[in-house]
Amino acid sequence: MGFKMKYVYLDYAATTPMDPEVIKEIEKHYRETYGNPSSFHKIGQNAAQILEKSREIVASLINAKTDEIFFTSSGTESDNLALKGVAFKNKGRGNHIITSSIEHHAVLHTCQYLEKQGFKVSYLPVDEYGLIDLKELEETITNKTILISIIFANNEIGTIEPIKEIGEIAKKHDVIFHTDAVQTLGKVPIDVEEMNIDLLSASAHKLYGPKGVGLLYIRGHGVRKGWGNYIEPLLHGGGHERGLRSSTENVPGIAGFAKAVELCKRSMKEESEKLIKFRDKIIKEITENIEDVYLNGHYTKRLPNNVNLGFRYIEGESIILSLDVEGIAASTGSACSSKSLEPSHVLLAIGQKPEDAHGSLRITMGRYTTEADIDYFLEKLPPIIEKLRKMSPLKNGKKYMFDPTYEINHHH
C-alpha cells in the first residue's frame, strides 16, 4: 500500500506508534538482556533484575505494590485471567458476575463463555452517555456475586465510569472488583488504593509501548482476607509470575512497557491538556458546522483523546474509507467495517437506532498529534460528509428499513 506524502494518524485507541525511546530500550534489551530471569547464573539474574525494576516502575504509576503486578501477553489475556481466574477459583463461593453492556470484547466474550460454563452474568445497562447506574449496580449484587468487572474508560465512546464509587460498593459487599483500564492507563491518573480496585488490566501498545505485552494488577498478589487464593492461573507450567502466569517472561517487551510508563508519568498532565484542547475543538467545530451530527459519549467524563461523532444518513465505513483516501486514519463502530457485520454493541447500548449506530466516526489522538493534523482533518471532513449524504437516499426523508412502519415494497 502506497503512503501519501501526508498521513494523519487519528486511531490511537486502536494502537499507538512506539515512542522512539521505547524502541531504543527494547533494542538494547534484545541485544543485552537475553538471559532467562529464572536462570541462576549472572546473565539470568541480570534479566531478573530488569524484570523486577520494570515491575516497580509500572506499579508506581497506579500506586500498587511491586509484587501485585503480573505481566501477561496482552490486555486480552489480562481480562481473561481476571475473569476466568476468579470465576474458576471461586465456583464454590458463588456463580454470579456483574459487568456492563459496553465492555470490550475481551471481557464481553469471556463473560459469554463463562455463561456457557454455568456462571450467571448480569450485564448492567448504561445511560445515553454510557454511564452505569451505581444504585442499579448495588441492587444487582447477590450473596452469590463473586466479581464485578466494569471497563474504566470505554474504547469506542471514551466514557469514564465512576470507578472509585464502584470500588466502594464492591468493597462494602466484599466482591472482587476488576476493571479493564487498557484505554485508560497513561491517560488519566489511576490509584488502585484510593479507587479500591482489586484487579486491573492494561496493555503496553496503547501507551506507546510494544504490542503483545500486558499486565494484570492483582491486589494482595492473589490472596484475599476471607477468600484465600482467589485467582486460578490460565497457563500452567514452570510457575513464572508467582505461579499465576507460567511462561518465560518477555523481558525486552516488559522493559519497553516500563519505559513507556515512565514517559507517560512524565508527560501525562501536559499531554492530556493538549488532547482535551484538540478534542473539544473538534467537537465544537464539527457540531457547529455540520448538520445532523451528534456526540456519542459524555462531554466531560471522557478520555482526553477520544471524539466519537454520529453522522445521520450515512454509513461509517464509507466515511473512514473517504478519510483514508485523504490520508487520514480513523475508525468507526459501523457494522459494515467489522468482521461480524453487527453494529457496535456499545452504540446500541447507549440507545442508538441501528441506522445511526452505522454512521459513527471515532477519532482518537495522542502524543504525536499536532494542531495542524486537527486542522487538516477539520478541513477534509465536511466535503466528505456532504458528498456521502448526496449519495444517500435517507437524506431525502425516505424511510429506513428498520422502521417498523416501513414495508419494502410499499414505495411507488
Added chain:
Amino acid sequence: MYSEKVMDHFRNPRNMGEMKNADAVGEVGNPVCGDLMYIYIKIKDDRINDISFQTFGCGAAIATSSMITELAKGKTLDEAMKITRDDIAGSLDGLPPIKMHCSNLASDGLRKAIENYRAKQKKE
C-alpha cells in the same frame, strides 16, 4: 482491502443521484447490515435508457451500485435481469469475501426496478 476499481467507483461514483422522472424504482435493503439502495431506471424500446442510484451503505455497496449502473445502461430488460452479483464483483476486480453480500444489493435492486416497471406496464 478494496481493489483499485472499487476505489475508483467509490471515489467517482457513476450515475449517482435521484432521478425525478424515473419509469421505475427498485429499493432494497440489506437486512444483514442495515443498508439501503435505490435504483432508478428510465426505459426506452425495452432498453435501459437511463439509470441512477442512491445508496446508504459501505464502500462496497456504493461501488457496486455505481458499477451496476454502468453494466445495465443500454441493455435490454431481459439482459439486465441476468446480471449477477458475480458479474458485478468481477467487473470490480473482486470484493473481499465478507463484502460479497453488498453486491447482492445492487443486482437485487436492479431486478426489483425492472419488475416494478413490468408490473406497471401490465396495469396500464
